[in-house]
Amino acid sequence: MSDDEQxxxxxASVHRVGGLLGDLQSADDQPVAPRRRADAExxxxxxxxxxxxxxxxxxxxxxxxxxxxxAAGVGRATLYRSFPDPSxxxxxxxxxxxxxxxxxxIYGPPPLGPGAPAGERLxxxxxxxxxxxERHLPLALGAETGPARFRTGAYGFWRVHVRTxxxxxxxxxxxxxxxxxxxPLSPELFQFQRxxxxxxxxxxxxxxxxxxxxxxxxxxxx
Amino acid sequence: MSDDEQxxxxxASVHRVGGLLGDLQSADDQPVAPRRRADAExxxxxxxxxxxxxxxxxxxxxxxxxxxxxAAGVGRATLYRSFPDPSxxxxxxxxxxxxxxxxxxIYGPPPLGPGAPAGERLxxxxxxxxxxxERHLPLALGAETGPARFRTGAYGFWRVHVRTxxxxxxxxxxxxxxxxxxxPLSPELFQFQRxxxxxxxxxxxxxxxxxxxxxxxxxxxx
DNA sequence: TGGCAAACGGACAAGGTGTCCACTTAGCTT
DNA sequence: AAGCTAAGTGGACACCTTGTCCGTTTGCCA
Numbered sequence: 340m341s342d343d344e345q346x347x348x349x350x351a352s353v354h355r356v357g358g359l360l361g362d363l364q365s366a367d368d369q370p371v372a373p374r375r376r377a378d379a380e381x382x383x384x385x386x387x388x389x390x391x392x393x394x395x396x397x398x399x400x401x402x403x404x405x406x407x408x409x410a411a412g413v414g415r416a417t418l419y420r421s422f423p424d425p426s427x428x429x430x431x432x433x434x435x436x437x438x439x440x441x442x443x444x445i446y447g448p449p450p451l452g453p454g455a456p457a458g459e460r461l462x463x464x465x466x467x468x469x470x471x472x473e474r475h476l477p478l479a480l481g482a483e484t485g486p487a488r489f490r491t492g493a494y495g496f497w498r499v500h501v502r503t504x505x506x507x508x509x510x511x512x513x514x515x516x517x518x519x520x521x522x523p524l525s526p527e528l529f530q531f532q533r534x535x536x537x538x539x540x541x542x543x544x545x546x547x548x549x550x551x552x553x554x555x556x557x558x559x560x561x
Numbered sequence: 562m563s564d565d566e567q568x569x570x571x572x573a574s575v576h577r578v579g580g581l582l583g584d585l586q587s588a589d590d591q592p593v594a595p596r597r598r599a600d601a602e603x604x605x606x607x608x609x610x611x612x613x614x615x616x617x618x619x620x621x622x623x624x625x626x627x628x629x630x631x632a633a634g635v636g637r638a639t640l641y642r643s644f645p646d647p648s649x650x651x652x653x654x655x656x657x658x659x660x661x662x663x664x665x666x667i668y669g670p671p672p673l674g675p676g677a678p679a680g681e682r683l684x685x686x687x688x689x690x691x692x693x694x695e696r697h698l699p700l701a702l703g704a705e706t707g708p709a710r711f712r713t714g715a716y717g718f719w720r721v722h723v724r725t726x727x728x729x730x731x732x733x734x735x736x737x738x739x740x741x742x743x744x745p746l747s748p749e750l751f752q753f754q755r756x757x758x759x760x761x762x763x764x765x766x767x768x769x770x771x772x773x774x775x776x777x778x779x780x781x782x783x
Numbered sequence: 784t785g786g787c788a789a790a791c792g793g794a795c796a797a798g799g800t801g802t803c804c805a806c807t808t809a810g811c812t813t
Numbered sequence: 814a815a816g817c818t819a820a821g822t823g824g825a826c827a828c829c830t831t832g833t834c835c836g837t838t839t840g841c842c843a
Contacts, residue, residue: 600808638801641801645801
């Protein structure tokens with residue numbers, strides 16, 4: 340998605356999880372892809388920075404390409420060169436924030452990382468995602484363009500992770516359950532619960548933890 | 562939503578559930594609201610009929626007000642008089658299909674209606690909703706305009722129903738769980754599972770049934 | 784320093800939205 | 814049964830967004 344995929348940063352969110360500690364942006368050069376020019380890099384940074392602010396200060400769903408371009412001080416066509424639509428900008432932004440969590444799921448200490456029972460790991464995952472949503476809700480809402488959400492690299496990562504947990508627990512037919520287990524993390528749902536119903540993040544988190552443990556109760560998945 | 566609310570048909574989906582058997586459209590006159598004129602009624606019917614076809618034969622998210630108006634053979638402004646946007650047309654259409662299920666949940670035989678254990682009722686509800694999605698997916702997708710989905714009368718009804726089940730089961734803090742339990746029924750999720758992943762309705766239904774029973778296991782909710 | 788490919792951004796055409804307003808018509812009134 | 818009045822209609826208008834084209838500028842390498 341966005342143009343990361345086309346240009347070499349590759350399936351970034353899925354595999355670029357190295358550097359659990361080294362959080363600095365690792366060098367972005369690729370062996371094959373022609374390097375990005377310096378001005379392009381600079382513009383990209385301006386765009387991302389300006390867009391992050393835009394998404395935060397107005398309805399994320401109403402941000403237009405024109406607004407982003409103007410805020411970033413570049414022409415619209417320049418913006419189109421990097422991103423096909425506003426939501427892909429939000430996806431790129433969100434991606435950076437999600438990468439840390441992805442690393443923790445693979446290499447981190449339990450219960451997020453390997454080593455804890457599946458139910459506990461799922462509960463921990465829910466809480467971590469909730470924290471992510473709480474902190475970056477505008478971006479998550481801006482990224483959510485209907486069906487495109489499921490084609491995101493990040494969503495693919497969460498799927499792989501949850502599938503691992505389900506299989507680990509010995510669930511019978513795990514595949515349909517993957518997305519069912521992920522569905523409570525929908526950004527729009529979170530917004531509704533949090534700001535329409537006025538539920539605290541703690542209550543939602545508590546329910547999700549209960550939910551996770553009940554779903555993957557110790558004693559085998561059958 | 563739509564203009565049903567403004568014009569007297571009231572919170573139709575939530576309370577107009579009488580007639581579990583009498584499926585014919587009950588008389589639509591209201592004591593207070595000024596009656597709709599005959600030509601307006603006729604146009605409304607044409608609009609709904611034309612729109613249902615449109616939603617079915619192209620990407621439901623791409624249907625525009627102009628297209629609906631043209632297909633219905635009315636002017637755009639006439640359409641705007643009845644519906645503020647395409648998704649509200651889909652909501653109105655879907656509403657009619659949902660009303661039968663709503664009746665069955667309240668007055669029907671178990672396990673859909675009262676009388677069965679909460680877990681069984683939830684499982685039955687999931688299967689019924691899945692069936693609805695399978696048959697009217699285009700409308701469901703057309704109706705799904707982001708956060709507006711949660712403000713739908715129908716969604717409110719499902720919330721009330723699920724809350725009843727949760728309370729009935731003795732769940733500790735039911736409110737945050739309501740929407741979590743409803744989240745697997747998102748039309749976009751269903752579409753993804755069904756047509757992107759290629760899962761059969763049966764497999765999805767099976768997982769949802771397992772899911773429901775595990776969530777509301779017999780033996781009390783705590 | 785010169786040249787070239789990459790990147791930029793102003794401009795254009797197409798199409799959607801929501802509203803206004805002059806005209807038509809249904810349905811009550813006498 | 815004809816007239817009146819307000820509800821209903823639909824063509825048209827102004828505004829905004831989108832996606833692309835293309836002449837110009839700029840980084841980078843030889």
